[in-house]
Amino acid sequence: MKKTTILGGVAIVAIAVAVGLLWQNGDTRADDVAGTNILTSQPPTAADADAVMRGKYVAIAGDCVACHTAPGSKDAFAGGYTISTPFGGIVASNITPDPEYGIGNWTERDFYRAVRHGKGKGGQYLYPAMPYNAYVKVSDQDMHDLWMYMRSVKPVNYKAPETDLGFPYNIRLAMMGWNLLFFKNQGYQPDSAKSAEWNRGAYLVEGLEHCSACHTAKNMLGGDKDTYLQGSNLAEWHAPDITPNNYTGIGRWNEQQIVDYLKLGSNHVAVASGPMAEAVTNSTQHLSEVDLRAIAVYLKSVPAADNVPPQPLATESAQMKMGANVYSANCSACHNSDGKGIPHLAASLAENPGLLADDPSSIITTVLEGGRGAVTEGNPTSGAMPAFAWKLSDEQVAAVATYLRNSWGNAAPAVTAKEVADQRKLLKQPSQMPAH
Template structure:
């Protein structure tokens, strides 16, 4: 890991030079925004209520609140939430109209430049933890409505801790090189060979909803690889493949089943937990059915990876035998001996693509830490799973996870005791209690 970081550092430094020489702010899609009116100073009385309502919808689709609000902090959009990246923590800004601590003194153009081009008020580069590489696709009209909405939110005095990353990531100039390599400064263009519904889905997934921020794997300096939406490791979670691959992706889900997952937080097999529960709770559950259908249509049209199911491990291997025992004693009460769970409550482990993902990180996290499904308007209680960290040894956890990945028609590589131990450490969980 240390080696990777050093390599990453050298790459960053090298690309700074290239970036300074070559990066240009080439996107010229807007030019009718006000340079002299600031966020806090425009009177709200003259604003068209419909535009304001549209702006609120844009803010929800962009899930601005998720990063810009510290849970238990001073209020919506007032910043201070720390986003962990492999390079260190980055604090999200206060984006309320407060003139001291927020963006009350920003003009509309400065706001556009930040959201779509990753530029701070004085033109400095923002870190790409702010997903401007997706928001660059947001249309002028949506940006303008969003600007109107941001004007209407409560100003909050809250000075956010300055981000302090180690060298070389502390150099904001370095982001110029990053931008050169990974930031495509292009507005959204509809694909004329596709339907309007597909294009609406593309606009939302690639832009406002920034699904690729979590679902597309990254290279060592945090740029998107070409394996678009093919699954990515987020530290203690894995965001699975969400393309039409029917083994590790969601190719076997109907559009209705995708919509149901994004709207209610669960469907016939899966329950959204961890970062996806937050995305559903804050954002996708509030989208219109038409928009959710559009997203489903777009996802189903993505070809995805070439992952193919391997032969399942046989039930008589010792790991599988041990796994079957652990499962019967600890899991079957909720997930059932046929692995099908309790619809809408406990996830099905059978026929659930997330369970056979090449990266089993989310499975370890769920078993060790327990979990809770997304809380939504249509499922206000959701289901919860207890933590097994105190009860099961690393060996037992590995056996159970291997077992669920290779039963009821599932097949996926076995996982090891060492992987379970590493995840326990990452999650800061104590070892199994001695009496077990």
């Protein structure tokens, strides 16, 4: 009887705690500072010009256009882009001021609650592919300016396809449980022990730039693990460690080299490619020098991953010898025999932390399908790499990837032919053409 009473008491306490946390995470009162006028009823006036310009900068920092614009579309923010997740494709919505298919009949408060709390106009839960768990840190002023900017963009009468996930992921009410586990309903809290510059960098990285969305590993439910900014698999790509780790991270980069990478899309070692090239092109290249410096200061201060380099693989192994031959025949013209590449054009492979993660997805993807570096105002030509899927077998791609990861001071686990075959299938890249 006593045991039953204790268990019952524990259950009641647990339920009370869960209810309390659900209430806390569902509390959107912070958004009540916003107005309740319908968007189209108050078109921006000349007096709003400054707010619109500031809001455009906020939208750029948040990289809103990347997800809310379909590939190849000339209609910015009209939606239709499918965000790939382990649970299925999530289609980004139309966020232009169109009253039928966009947010033209939203109030400012509706907008705040969607962006910062993941709740649509009708109260429905949004999927966290919309990074409201980061945007919750965005200030009231930046939210208002963003709202003013979004009111000023061209309305597009386009109905984006509906997100259609399989059961049970199509149950949006389940996001209430996700929020309970992974959503911290709190705006940015400045650290008074840190400088204003550090706090600005933290505000940008943790909030608007939502770096954790890609660079922090996720658990099976899609929530962040406790390996903040230490790298994460994105299926086709691996978002690398961007902590001050000297092996897999950016510990050997100084602040200016971080700024250069974010501004130009390249620095002394790395050339942004894949999703990061898009982020640089659409977002970070347009940030002010002050903000880029603040980001660099913050990134240099976060706890470093505890990754340590293994012993490099023996150069006389069969796989390393094959890799050396493949590299000499196909790669050395641009990346040079010493692996140091061409500054701002062909990435350096020597001591390049992006190559050294346990997860080799990015290097496999790059070899198979090629790619183009970020196109920026400071580096408008950028570099391009051809695809080698048609030319190299799975064994050859694995060998050259292994060679890159274990030469010129690099050290990382070997890449297998199966990993390449799986990635080739995921990317829908062709098999090696038969020799004639």
